[in-house]
Amino acid sequence: MNNLINVTNYNVATIDSREVAEMLGKEHSTLLKDIQGSGKNLGLIPILLKGNFHVSDYFMESSYKDASGKTNKCYLVTKMGCEMLGNKQQGEKGILFTAKYVERFNKMEQALRNQVPQLSEKQQCILAIYDGGQGAIQGAKRLSEIEIAEAVAPLEAKLEEQAPRVAFANRVSASEESITLEEFAKVISDNKFKISKIRLMELLLKRGYLNKSKGKSEKLPSQYAIDRDMLELIEIPYQDAYGRNRLSKKTMVTSKGQEHIFKKIDRWIKEEELELEERRKVIELAQQDMHNEILIVRGI
Secondary structure (H helix, E strand, O other): OOOOEEEOOOOOEEEEHHHHHHHHOOOHHHHHHHHHOEOOEOOHHHHHHHOOOOHHHOEEEEEEEOOOOOEEEEEEEOHHHHHHHHHOOOHHHHHHHHHHHHHHHHHHHHHHHHOOOOOOHHHHHHHHHHHOOHHHHHHHHHHHHHHHHHHHHHHHHHHHHHHHHHHHHHHHHHOOOOEEHHHHHHHHHHHOOOOOHHHHHHHHHHOOOEOOOOOOOOOOEOHHHHHOOOEEEEEEEEEOOOOOEEEEEEEEEOHHHHHHHHHHHHHHHHHHHHHHHHHHHHHHHHHHHHHHHHHHHHOO
């Protein structure tokens, strides 16, 4: 099995899941079930998705053709993906697998460092102009197109960035009524990126807009958010199973709160991603230290 160590378009070293299966002493079909799940076995990818992790940091879906020409699924497994699979192994088998993939990735990373940088299209055009002849004319024309595109790109990006905000502002100004957290999560999903009510509540809770209320699915607004007219609390009358009159408390997002949170939420998400990345780095270093200690103890 050749060329099963790959470098993606993002210069990320990966190992084909078929090679990983061999290193683990497993059938490839069994490893695929471990990665993507099957039946009662939840699988690593569904668990990562549930935890809002970027699956591509661990596993990238790919394919290969077998001897008969049939296309089959496989995965390109990153170093973090191998570490995750290694953590599922125990004893000598786990240690040997760790040693194998660490050696492979070290070689791949060294190869990446030794690569000669490729010329960009713009650099190739400049070189063609320098060489002269018919290629110089074509190079000059293409260079002009590239430079115009580079000048226009930031303006287009700015317009694209502002488009959801403008559309959202128009939507809010058209209706001054407060909406529920669930409705607001849908507004964000329609205009920015997909987000659930639970995820939205986590972000608001972390930043002091909601109060912690143990055991309650509906988090209540903090005094901070109420004083600033961001959130409000309403009471909805209802009758319980015994016919008694009750009041249900509901958190509502005001029009001012909608605009404020809509502008801030991109930064909040980026901050969360940075925190997760830092945690991953700490875990990776800790796992590497532990691995090194095990190798020293076993004299490997």
